[in-house]
Amino acid sequence: MISHQADTRVDRPRVDVQDYFELRGWAKRFGVTAGEVRRAVARVGDVPKDVERYLEFEHQSAGAKLPGDTRC
Numbered sequence: 001m002i003s004h005q006a007d008t009r010v011d012r013p014r015v016d017v018q019d020y021f022e023l024r025g026w027a028k029r030f031g032v033t034a035g036e037v038r039r040a041v042a043r044v045g046d047v048p049k050d051v052e053r054y055l056e057f058e059h060q061s062a063g064a065k066l067p068g069d070t071r072c
Helices: 020-030 034-044 048-063
Strands: none
Touching: 020 034, 020 048, 034 048
């Protein structure tokens, strides 16, 4: 029996870390390095929204000061 529902999995964009040019494009879009995109995909998967959310969290937490940190 043929289903008339569209398979939306095929239409969703994915972050392909194996394709060098696509990886560079995602890195530019997210404003990070290709290595950071690779690490994010390894942590949260290849869904662009998840990768973007993870990278934003990483950058926010990297800029946060730790209690007792006296460096400027």
